Amino acid sequence: MNAMLIPATGLWTDVGAITDIPRRGARRVPTPGGDIAVFRSGDNEVFALRDRCPHKGGPLSQGIVHGRSVTCPLHGLAIDLASGEALGADRGQGCAPVIPLRIEEGRILIRTDG
Amino acid sequence: MPKERLVVVGNGMAGCRVIEEVLKRDPERYEITVLGAEPRVNYDRIMLSPVLAGEKAFEDIVINDAAWYRDNAITLHAGRAVLRVDREARTIEAEGGLTLAYDRLILATGSDPVRLPLPGADLAGVVTFRDLDDVETMVAAADAGGRAVVIGGGLLGLEAAYGLVRRGMAATVVHLMDVLMERQLDEASGWLLREALSQRGVETVLGAQSEAIVGTDGRVSGLKLKDGRTIPCDLLVMAVGIRPSISLAAQAGLICGRGVVVDDGLRTSDPAVFAIGECAEHRGVAYGLVAPIWEMCRTLADVLTGDEDAVYEGSLLQTRLKVSGVDVFSAGKFSGGEGCEDVVFRDAGRGVYKRVVIENGKVAGAVLFGDAADGAWYFDLMKRGEDVTALRDTLIFGQAITEALRGVDPKSAVAAMPDSQEVCGCNGVCKGVITTAITDLGLKTIEAVRAFTKASASCGSCTPLVEQILTLQLGDAFEVQTGPKSVCGCTSHGHGVLRKRILEEELKSMPAVMQALEWSTPDGCPTCRPALNYYLLAAWPGEYRDDKQSRFINERAHANIQKDGTYSVVPRMWGGVTSSLELRAIADVVDKFAIPTVKVTGGQRIDLLGVAKDDLPAVWADLNAAGMVSGHAYGKALRTVKTCVGSDWCRFGTQDSTGLGVRLEKFMWGSWTPAKVKLGVSGCPRNCAEATCKDIGVICVDSGYEIHIGGAAGLHIRGTELLTKVAGEDEAVWAICAITQLYREEGWYLERIYKWMDRVGLDTIRAQIEDADLRKALYDRFAYSQRFSRIDPWAERVAGRDGDEFNPLSRRLEFVGA
Numbered sequence: 015m016n017a018m019l020i021p022a023t024g025l026w027t028d029v030g031a032i033t034d035i036p037r038r039g040a041r042r043v044p045t046p047g048g049d050i051a052v053f054r055s056g057d058n059e060v061f062a063l064r065d066r067c068p069h070k071g072g073p074l075s076q077g078i079v080h081g082r083s084v085t086c087p088l089h090g091l092a093i094d095l096a097s098g099e100a101l102g103a104d105r106g107q108g109c110a111p112v113i114p115l116r117i118e119e120g121r122i123l124i125r126t127d128g
Numbered sequence: 129m130p131k132e133r134l135v136v137v138g139n140g141m142a143g144c145r146v147i148e149e150v151l152k153r154d155p156e157r158y159e160i161t162v163l164g165a166e167p168r169v170n171y172d173r174i175m176l177s178p179v180l181a182g183e184k185a186f187e188d189i190v191i192n193d194a195a196w197y198r199d200n201a202i203t204l205h206a207g208r209a210v211l212r213v214d215r216e217a218r219t220i221e222a223e224g225g226l227t228l229a230y231d232r233l234i235l236a237t238g239s240d241p242v243r244l245p246l247p248g249a250d251l252a253g254v255v256t257f258r259d260l261d262d263v264e265t266m267v268a269a270a271d272a273g274g275r276a277v278v279i280g281g282g283l284l285g286l287e288a289a290y291g292l293v294r295r296g297m298a299a300t301v302v303h304l305m306d307v308l309m310e311r312q313l314d315e316a317s318g319w320l321l322r323e324a325l326s327q328r329g330v331e332t333v334l335g336a337q338s339e340a341i342v343g344t345d346g347r348v349s350g351l352k353l354k355d356g357r358t359i360p361c362d363l364l365v366m367a368v369g370i371r372p373s374i375s376l377a378a379q380a381g382l383i384c385g386r387g388v389v390v391d392d393g394l395r396t397s398d399p400a401v402f403a404i405g406e407c408a409e410h411r412g413v414a415y416g417l418v419a420p421i422w423e424m425c426r427t428l429a430d431v432l433t434g435d436e437d438a439v440y441e442g443s444l445l446q447t448r449l450k451v452s453g454v455d456v457f458s459a460g461k462f463s464g465g466e467g468c469e470d471v472v473f474r475d476a477g478r479g480v481y482k483r484v485v486i487e488n489g490k491v492a493g494a495v496l497f498g499d500a501a502d503g504a505w506y507f508d509l510m511k512r513g514e515d516v517t518a519l520r521d522t523l524i525f526g527q528a529i530t531e532a533l534r535g536v537d538p539k540s541a542v543a544a545m546p547d548s549q550e551v552c553g554c555n556g557v558c559k560g561v562i563t564t565a566i567t568d569l570g571l572k573t574i575e576a577v578r579a580f581t582k583a584s585a586s587c588g589s590c591t592p593l594v595e596q597i598l599t600l601q602l603g604d605a606f607e608v609q610t611g612p613k614s615v616c617g618c619t620s621h622g623h624g625v626l627r628k629r630i631l632e633e634e635l636k637s638m639p640a641v642m643q644a645l646e647w648s649t650p651d652g653c654p655t656c657r658p659a660l661n662y663y664l665l666a667a668w669p670g671e672y673r674d675d676k677q678s679r680f681i682n683e684r685a686h687a688n689i690q691k692d693g694t695y696s697v698v699p700r701m702w703g704g705v706t707s708s709l710e711l712r713a714i715a716d717v718v719d720k721f722a723i724p725t726v727k728v729t730g731g732q733r734i735d736l737l738g739v740a741k742d743d744l745p746a747v748w749a750d751l752n753a754a755g756m757v758s759g760h761a762y763g764k765a766l767r768t769v770k771t772c773v774g775s776d777w778c779r780f781g782t783q784d785s786t787g788l789g790v791r792l793e794k795f796m797w798g799s800w801t802p803a804k805v806k807l808g809v810s811g812c813p814r815n816c817a818e819a820t821c822k823d824i825g826v827i828c829v830d831s832g833y834e835i836h837i838g839g840a841a842g843l844h845i846r847g848t849e850l851l852t853k854v855a856g857e858d859e860a861v862w863a864i865c866a867i868t869q870l871y872r873e874e875g876w877y878l879e880r881i882y883k884w885m886d887r888v889g890l891d892t893i894r895a896q897i898e899d900a901d902l903r904k905a906l907y908d909r910f911a912y913s914q915r916f917s918r919i920d921p922w923a924e925r926v927a928g929r930d931g932d933e934f935n936p937l938s939r940r941l942e943f944v945g946a
Contacts, residue, residue, distance in 0.1 A: 029938035037306065037315070038651070038677040041937030052937055056315050056651040057463035073693040076681040076741075078654040082464070085654045087681040087689050096466045122937075 026116070026123040032060055033120070040075040040084065045126055050113050051075035052122060053095050055082055061095035062115045062124050068093075068100060068108025131159040134432070135220060135228055137210045137376065138236030139164025141173055142405025142421045144192055146234060149429030151200055157433060158232075160202045163222055166259055167207030169193055173259070174418050177284075177450045180263050180291030213380035215398050232400055232432065235377055235388055239370035239406040239416065244279065248341030253348035254364045257288045266363065270295035274362035277301075277351045279338055281308040283449060285367030286325065290451045292363070293329040300331045300359055302338060302351060312447045312458035316650045317481050317497040319639035324454045324479070333359070372407045372414045387414035392439040394428040404428055411442050419443060446507045448500065457503030460493025460510050461485050468492060473524040474646040475499075481643060483650060484524055489517045502526040542596045551597070552590045557583040562594060566601045573606075574598065591620065616655035618647045623659065623876035630667050638664065638675060652678075659877035662764065665800055666872050669913035676930060682762035684933060686921045687744055695744060696737040698761035699751050700797060703771045703789035703809075704732030713754030717747055731768030731806060733759055745934055748922035757920035760797065764878070766868075767806045769793040770818065774811030774828065783828035785811035788857055792864060798917035799910070802875030802884070805868065820848045823881040824864055833860040837867060837893070838882040846882050849890050852897055866903045869910035870896060 035041050035054035042065060043050040049065035051074045059082065065075045072088030083092045083101055092101040098110035114125040134150070136143045139162050147160055164170075175189040197204045205222060212221040219229045241256035243249060255265050269276070270292055278289040281303025289299040301308075307318035308325075322332050337354040341364055350360040372387035383389045383397040387409030394402045394410075404424045406416055415421065420443035430438030446459035464470050464485050473482045480498035484491060484506060490513050494506040505527040509516060516523055522530040545551075547560030565571055565581050577594055578584055584591045598606045614620050621629075626645065635641045638660055642652060652660065657678035664672040676684045687695035699714070714734055718726055725737040739747055748758075760767060769792050772778065774785030789809040796807075808819030809826040819825030821839040825848050828834075832855040836848030851867070854860050870893060875884045885893060896902045925934070 027938075034932065034937055036677055036932060039932075041932060043938045044936050049936075058310070059463070059465065070691065071693075072691075073689075076685070076689060076693070078657070078680065079677065080651070080653045080657070081470075081649070082466075088691065 026125050028121050028123050030122055031120050032058065032117065032122060035060070035122075038079040040077070040079060042073075042075045043124070047126065049073065049075065050124065050126070051084075052115075052124070053079055053084060055079060055095065059095075060115060060117060060122055062113035062122075063093070063095065063098050063110040064113065066110055067091055068098075068110055069104070074110060132157065132231040133229060134158035134160045134232050134234070135230035136160065136162045136234045136236060137220065138162075138234075138238055138405070138407075139166065139170050139204065139206060140236060140238050140405070141170075141191075141418060142238070142425060143234065143236035144170040145422060146236065146404055146425040146428050146432075147200075147202065148192075149425050150432055153429055153433040155200070160200070161205070161228055161230075162197075162202060163205045163208050163210050163220075163228075165207070165209040166261075168260065169197070169204070169206065171260070174450075176257070176260065176263050177287035177291055179260075180257075180266060180288065181294040181452070182291075183294070183452065186260065210376055213376060213401070215380055215401065218400065230400075232402070234428070235396070235401065235403040235407055236405045237373040237376060237407040239372050239414075241366065242369045242371050244338065244366055244368055246338055246341050248343055248348070249366075251341055251343040251348045251364075252346055253343075253362060254341060254366065257284055257365055257367050258370075266292060266365065267295060269363040270297045272362070273297065275300070275360060276363040276365060277359050277361040278365040278367055279351070280367035280369070281305070281332060281334070282311070282367065282369070283309060283447060285365070286321075286330070287450055288365050288367050289330045290325065290328060292365075297363070298329070298331075300333060300361070301325075302333045302336045302353070302359065304335070304337060306335045308332060308334070309447075309449070309456075309458075312462065312495070313456070313497075314463045314483060314495055314650055316639055316642065317456070317458075317483070317495050319637070320479065320481055320497045320643060321449075321454065321456060323640075325451070328451070328454075370406065370416050372409065374407060377401075377403065377407070385409045385412070392427075392441065393431045393436065394424055394440060395431075402428055402431075410440065413442060415443065415445075417445055417447065419446065444507070444511055446503065448503065455496070455498055455500040457494070457496040457500035459495075459503065459507045460491075461487065462493045462495040465492075470650060471520075471524045472648050472650055474643055474648075476644045476646050479643070482524055486516065486520070486523075489515045491516055491523075542593065543600055551593055552581075552583040555582040557581050559597060562597050563601055566598060572598075572602060615659060616653055618642075618649045618652050618656050619645055621645050623879075626660070627663055627667075627874075627876075630663050636664065636668050636672055638678070662800060662802065662877050666913075670916045676933070683764070684930075685741065685744065686758055686762060686925065687739070687741075688762045690737060692738075694738045694740055696735050696761075697739050697744070697747055697751075698729065698733050698735050698759040699756035700759040700793070701733055701756075702793045703769050703786050705771075705786060705790060706734075710754055710756060713751060713756065717750045720750065721747055723747075729761070729768075731761075732770050733761065733768060735761070741934060742936070745922075745926050749926040752920070752923050752926060757797075758922045764801055764803050765805070766793070766796045766799050766801065767804050769796075769807040769809060770822070771809045772811050772816035774809075778811055780814060781811035781828070782830050783811060783833065783857070785809045785817065785826070785828050788826065788828075788833075788860060789817075791857075792861060795861065795914065795918075796865065796868065798919060798921075799868065799872070799914060800917070801868065801872055802877050803880045805871075805881065807864070821846070822848065824848075824867060826860060826864070832856065835860065835863050835867070838885040838890070840880060840882050844882070849885070851890065851894055862903060862907050863897055865910045866897050866906035867893065869906040869913075872910070872913075 029043050038056045040051050040053040051063050051065040053061045065073050067086040069091050072086040074084050076087040077084040082095050085092050091104045094101050098112045100107040116123050170192040172189040172191050178184040208222040210220050210222045221227050241258045276292045276297045276299045278285045278301045281301050289301045292299045308321050339354045340352045342350045348364045350358045352358045374384045377388040378384045388403035390403050390408045390410050396403050405421045423443050427438045427440035449456035468485050468487045471484045483495050485493040491509040519530050522533050545559050549559050551559050562583050571577050584594045661675050661678040682688050687697050721743050723736045727735045729735050769789040771786045771789030775781035805823045807824050808817040808822035810817040810819040811828045821841040825836040834853050835851050837851045839848035840846040
């Protein structure tokens, strides 16, 4: 699991169970600051990123999840799910902010700052 | 001086092993007493599975027989559970009024199987799988035949099911997760395991939640699942995990978490009391495997024989499944993770899958299926934390090959190979045969070598070796890679080979294809997965279950994504014909959902742009209510059939072009194709429907119907070529469906009809369409496939299918600032 082991002092919010997300899929979590994309890999790892591709703002939650990356549905940038960075030829094109996440008993908890 | 009294509670694997270790170090030090709840000598619990399977007898798994206890002056109280520990008096009290004093006490009480609190769990015939009594119960049940259900697709559950099948029962494993042994296996190996078990008669039901155990006359008769199914059974085995057995320790006031908490010297919160094995919790971990127990026993024996500073630092875990003929090994980080690199090897012929995970130049984990011989080696590399960067290229082939090639330049190794050494194991081709063929026949390419010698012509895994032989023989004259391009980086095979082998080998799922064609990644990439999904759908209509995670977003959401993340919706208008009812419904939907843009498309449809994803099902529901279905404007599928008004209205019209267009679209809609397919039907050669730049176009003439193919008006502009001419409307429909089916069967994913035509040749296509038998067979296959395709995906989703696609994961973050 890509759980960041941060003490439960911040505003951690339970957004659902791992199994609520299809394997190699993603779901959105709307927040006042914009959508968060929560991904589940084929290996059952869970990641959360701002749902905006650093290229042209494409909704990453709608892309194809493969290995530990997602391909943006708009122009095909591959984004590393752990770092939010663009991969391959697009390296250095920017970064989708990573949302702190941890897993407890199969539940996904995310924290948004502020 | 009297000896110190060492009392061991638990006559299991941990309890006896620690005594053995103590005796090894200092046989004279202690007066030893063992108490066991089971009425028998010490046996190897992990070998209960082979006993259940009838592959071993109880005598075979006894570790220490009665003589061992006697020879070592150990007092055994078998069949006496310990009831109480009095830590102040340093005594224990056991069943039968037995009280014993100790100087040092070891708790090795092991664990208890978890019993699910399901209704009906107390029925006769519901058992767990933990000790010999359980095995005897199961064997007795199996003797009566019938069916068994095992809840739990972990190691123990699978071994139980396999054992019961060996004993003549039919067994089904019901597992909560979607992968068997998901804590040890990744998806690819989990799939292989499922197949292997199925071949051995063990059926598996994945993603299944148990609801209740049902029974008749106090005996189990079936397991009811949450999805409503009931699986009948005469025996139900719960194998859903273990819980450290801590009641004795807790009652004695020792600190307990999940297990009895111990320090690195295996001491509990009372320094005279120790705990080891499955009942202990060390650094927050309670182990359920045997290797850590052995390590704990060694440390504890050191502590008990004078080395008070001995330290147990926790264990790395490895797992092997004990099912005959199914080699499974797993250790460490088997599914990768941050900063990890996967090395994957598959051998379809032998059913082998290996995945070694490398992190910072070291082996971090491995999962092996079908050939686990190198498991111990990988585990050793992992434990030693050895830098494997230098071994990277050969690591996956195992210890023997890696050590043979260590420090050897691959080229000189190939040069040094004797002529008699086998290069291609599949076809039995030796190096000498290949070098002779290269020299004598003047072969210059890998394909030529394949064609003449069969080397690397089957599984292809020796291709690099054959290439090296070519390089050695020819130097620069070796012509690299002339065959078709591979589908993607996950495979060396091209689309043609993929399609052929899916059919020939009856590969019916994505993991099956990836294994058979030896994919170099665990689960593919965004290039190969959509292609595979299409090929499987086209090859096995009605059988293959579409994998939506392998589709691009438009086909997953059944709408077209726009630059701002909203979607566009295009309802089908058969042949481009609409009505006031449809137009009114569209207008109402536009108003109701405040859809910003309404646009007429080039294919004679109406496009509603700017719909929020969450609104899609509701928009579709309203369109469905007016009789409209998905227009598939988003798919590699039949898009539109564009028509002109034809003989109904037009003074030049020769045939009913509108009617033919509507008929074609009503029959062909919903079919998935390698790339988009657009049709046009023009009622006369003036061609108002622009049929000659469509993928398939019909030009109606007085004497019948000209059928054209291979047009395009996009990235490339292409006029169609005339394929054939038919006299009647029925024949036109048959021919068009046959062409579409041929394309569906032969086209490469994302290859439009014009490109397919350029590749295979117009004449080849014509020959098949003009042959009445071939045409009919193609038409029939198309019609069969359409039985499963002419289903409105919008209506299905309005009814709730794929709800997770359209609903956000959570709406609960409203109060969290961001």
